[in-house]
Amino acid sequence: MLLNGVRKAAIATAGASGEREMERTMAVSLRESVQLVSDPRNLDASVEEVFELMLGLACRRNPRPAVVEPESVTAVVGFGGLLSGACLFKSSSLTAIKIAARMTGMEFDEVDDTVKDGIGEICNMLAGAWKGKVPNLAANCGLSIPAVITGRDYNLHVQAPEFKLIHHYSFDESSFEVTIICDGLQ
Amino acid sequence: MTEIRTLIVDDSSVMRKIVERALRQAGLDPLVVYEAGNGSDGLEVLKTKQVELILSDINMPSMDGLEFLRQIRAQNLAPGVPVVMITTESSEEHVKEAILAGAQGYIRKPFTAEQVKERVLSLLHAV
Numbered sequence: 001m002l003l004n005g006v007r008k009a010a011i012a013t014a015g016a017s018g019e020r021e022m023e024r025t026m027a028v029s030l031r032e033s034v035q036l037v038s039d040p041r042n043l044d045a046s047v048e049e050v051f052e053l054m055l056g057l058a059c060r061r062n063p064r065p066a067v068v069e070p071e072s073v074t075a076v077v078g079f080g081g082l083l084s085g086a087c088l089f090k091s092s093s094l095t096a097i098k099i100a101a102r103m104t105g106m107e108f109d110e111v112d113d114t115v116k117d118g119i120g121e122i123c124n125m126l127a128g129a130w131k132g133k134v135p136n137l138a139a140n141c142g143l144s145i146p147a148v149i150t151g152r153d154y155n156l157h158v159q160a161p162e163f164k165l166i167h168h169y170s171f172d173e174s175s176f177e178v179t180i181i182c183d184g185l186q
Numbered sequence: 187m188t189e190i191r192t193l194i195v196d197d198s199s200v201m202r203k204i205v206e207r208a209l210r211q212a213g214l215d216p217l218v219v220y221e222a223g224n225g226s227d228g229l230e231v232l233k234t235k236q237v238e239l240i241l242s243d244i245n246m247p248s249m250d251g252l253e254f255l256r257q258i259r260a261q262n263l264a265p266g267v268p269v270v271m272i273t274t275e276s277s278e279e280h281v282k283e284a285i286l287a288g289a290q291g292y293i294r295k296p297f298t299a300e301q302v303k304e305r306v307l308s309l310l311h312a313v
Contacts, residue, residue, distance in 0.1 A: 128274025
């Protein structure tokens with residue numbers, strides 16, 4: 001439900017550039033380069049880039065998810081255009097607070113609007129960096145405005161995705177998860 | 187150094203703070219910052235405040251950064267003031283579109299304070 005709304009927003013963004021953009025979009029196809037688009041190294045490079053440049057943090061990829069904590073923060077940015085789907089960033093509340101503190105130089109006791117805003121921006125930059133790794137995608141895929149969900153009581157279901165990447169990372173003693181779901185490629 | 191009045195337009199308040207911090211690290215001091223959460227609010231600021239520099243995101247609700255740029259030019263607000271786009275959209279097409287709409291600089295998110303310094307100082311020195 002949420003993903004549909006985010007995706008619609010991204011499609012609207014991708015379509016906002018008018019007919020010329022549409023013609024160019026129609027002329028390009030990503031279908032033949034699905035292996036390039038779904039290359040897991042692109043996601044790792046994007047996470048490394050965003051965390052290093054914006055937070056000065058070196059992240060390492062973990063083979064398994066960390067222990068699931070009771071409260072979590074999830075940010076979603078939708079893709080629309082040549083590729084449709086979403087980028088999701090998920091962490092515990094404590095990790096979200098640590099990231100926001102690092103971004104702003106402020107201290108937080110709880111996941112307030114500023115923390116949510118910061119996590120939404122991280123997800124936005126991850127989505128932008130990831131799509132920027134594939135030239136056709138960079139120009140022909142729009143991003144939605146980030147949406148942020150708190151709490152754990154939700155399910156994300158995409159019927160027959162083209163591909164799905166779920167990677168786990170950590171820095172210091174904090175961990176987070178980044179997911180790329182693609183449910184349509186033109 | 188004379189005061190640098192700067193308008194930062196971004197729907198993320200966190201990003202506005204990060205950009206402001208990068209400007210201060212670039213040595214823009216004294217710096218006066220006006221903030222807006224979208225292009226429409228940015229236009230309202232420009233109707234009442236004089237600025238020497240504008241930094242704007244592209245992907246924003248209500249009025250995006252490209253339309254904001256077009257409106258600045260169409261309404262002849264802030265004539266001669268350099269506008270730098272700071273955005274996750276980084277393809278050559280997006281850069282061209284921003285330049286055509288009137289941007290003088292383009293910074294891709296994520297960015298370093300050094301990149302902001304390089305772009306902004308060269309533009310301010312050119313004015």
